[in-house]
Amino acid sequence: xxxxxxxxxxxxxIDSVSVRxxxxxxxxxxxYQSLKNSVKKPLxxxxxxxxxxxxxxxxxxxxxxxxxxxxxxxxxQTPILDESEFFKSLAQDIFNVKYQGELNFTQFMLIxxxxxxxxxxxxLVLLDEAQLYSSALMxxxxxxxxxxxxxxxxxxxxxxxxxxxxxxHFQTRIWESIELENASATELKIYIQKKLxxxxxxxxxxxxxxxxxxxxxxxxxxxYRDTNKLIYTLFDIYLWYEENNSSNLNRTVVSNKIIExxxxxxxxxxx
Amino acid sequence: xxxxxxxxxxxxxxxxxxxxxYLVISVSLIIIVILLSTLYKSKENSYSKETQTxxxxxxxxxxxxxxxxEPVKVEPIKKEVIKENxxxxxNKAVEVIKKEIPLQEQANNSANAVILxxxxxxxxxxxxSTISNDRSYNEITTSSKIKHTEKRELKIEKKADIISxxxxxxxxxxxxxxxxxxxxxxxxxxxxxxxxxxxxxxxEKNNNPALSLFVAKKYYELGQYGKSYNYxxxxxxxxxxxxxxxxxxAKSLVKLDKxxxxxxxxxxxxxxSHSNQAKILLxxxxxxxxx
Numbered sequence: 001x002x003x004x005x006x007x008x009x010x011x012x013x014i015d016s017v018s019v020r021x022x023x024x025x026x027x028x029x030x031x032y033q034s035l036k037n038s039v040k041k042p043l044x045x046x047x048x049x050x051x052x053x054x055x056x057x058x059x060x061x062x063x064x065x066x067x068x069x070x071x072x073x074x075x076x077q078t079p080i081l082d083e084s085e086f087f088k089s090l091a092q093d094i095f096n097v098k099y100q101g102e103l104n105f106t107q108f109m110l111i112x113x114x115x116x117x118x119x120x121x122x123x124l125v126l127l128d129e130a131q132l133y134s135s136a137l138m139x140x141x142x143x144x145x146x147x148x149x150x151x152x153x154x155x156x157x158x159x160x161x162x163x164x165x166x167x168x169h170f171q172t173r174i175w176e177s178i179e180l181e182n183a184s185a186t187e188l189k190i191y192i193q194k195k196l197x198x199x200x201x202x203x204x205x206x207x208x209x210x211x212x213x214x215x216x217x218x219x220x221x222x223x224y225r226d227t228n229k230l231i232y233t234l235f236d237i238y239l240w241y242e243e244n245n246s247s248n249l250n251r252t253v254v255s256n257k258i259i260e261x262x263x264x265x266x267x268x269x270x271x
Numbered sequence: 272x273x274x275x276x277x278x279x280x281x282x283x284x285x286x287x288x289x290x291x292x293y294l295v296i297s298v299s300l301i302i303i304v305i306l307l308s309t310l311y312k313s314k315e316n317s318y319s320k321e322t323q324t325x326x327x328x329x330x331x332x333x334x335x336x337x338x339x340x341e342p343v344k345v346e347p348i349k350k351e352v353i354k355e356n357x358x359x360x361x362n363k364a365v366e367v368i369k370k371e372i373p374l375q376e377q378a379n380n381s382a383n384a385v386i387l388x389x390x391x392x393x394x395x396x397x398x399x400s401t402i403s404n405d406r407s408y409n410e411i412t413t414s415s416k417i418k419h420t421e422k423r424e425l426k427i428e429k430k431a432d433i434i435s436x437x438x439x440x441x442x443x444x445x446x447x448x449x450x451x452x453x454x455x456x457x458x459x460x461x462x463x464x465x466x467x468x469x470x471x472x473x474x475e476k477n478n479n480p481a482l483s484l485f486v487a488k489k490y491y492e493l494g495q496y497g498k499s500y501n502y503x504x505x506x507x508x509x510x511x512x513x514x515x516x517x518x519x520x521a522k523s524l525v526k527l528d529k530x531x532x533x534x535x536x537x538x539x540x541x542x543x544s545h546s547n548q549a550k551i552l553l554x555x556x557x558x559x560x561x562x
Contacts, residue, residue: 237273237278240273260282260286261275261281265278269285
């Protein structure tokens, strides 16, 4: 059985953090390049912050992917909330030391000082969702970065609470901070079309003219995660109509009705 | 798994929900507009009523006062007049008329504080209207003549106004006299003389007694009694049965201080013709009414 174009299009918008799904937009590319430049600088810590769904995790994954061939880069997408486990993971990944039992910050610092590796380049540790770490652990991460033995790139959700954390722990120590924002309507159109065309879904891509994209933008406010969720559901509904032989199905342009139905289903519209 | 049918229902509800604010706003706007229009109309009506009522009320009040006052003030006068009239009619009608005036004066004096008397203008109007309706053709012609003279007077007045603006009062008087003289001479003498000369020319051609009689009449009117006597005599010689010719003949003799001859001629004419006009004239001459 021949797979539908809607089926293929739907699968593109599965919410996953994969380098393959990274879409190069002008503004995003500029920000990414500035992040790469910051990494090369002798900075202790870099803060990447923004609202949920603005692409922080994707940036971090992309950075890890791009730099892993040239330097030691370690990414922790899921926060390790236990302090001992966190330092044990770092010791094993960076210094190749498999520690038995509890590992506290003092013991970890001894491992760091005993490191006899000839690599002059400071290892880069990428910590996603850093707002989930405790204040005590964040303070130890700061102390560790001050030793210049490990460089950290951390991401923070920009909420009122996380802003407070940033102020308390990183404001004076972070040398570079980069904010990620939602896409504009034009960027969102390019994002959707590029994403579809990258998977050779040209028919589906042509369905997203500015009018339906404007409605999507109005619903999602340009948030990439919400947009992915919405369009995934949208193609799911299209698929249902196609399977049920609906003669009224418009394949030239995305129907506002289906966009709104998708938004209702995903909870973006409270109906 | 997607339940699209349920999702469609939710979508319909959502659309209705999303349109309700617009519907509410539009409906409320329509209601407001209707209310405003009705209010405006009602205000207009009330305003028109307010403006109309005083206009209606004022004359009514005035009428009421007239109605109330008139009988109070006039009734005693009428009663007195009637009583006096009744008593006086028994005696003499003339005295009643003479006494009505002082009585009215007394009544007026008694009501000196508030002088309210019934307007009798309508009586005058009624008289005028009846007179105007009963006018004969002659009266109309005379009135037209009067109008002509009035117009002439108006013209003279206009001229006088123009002159008065330019000249002194003494000069104006002279000019007015000149205008009056010129108008009277020109109109009367020229017309009659022309007429008489014209008629005489015709009379010479055909010896028509009607023409000679016309000339006799005109001369009599002009006070040239000798000429009127001659032309009356000529008329009588042509036709001795024309009554008016004999009368003018007799009148001219009287005017020429030949009363006796006039009486003789009239008597002889009456004996032959039995003319009533001649009889009346004879009586008038004898009694001295016609001089």
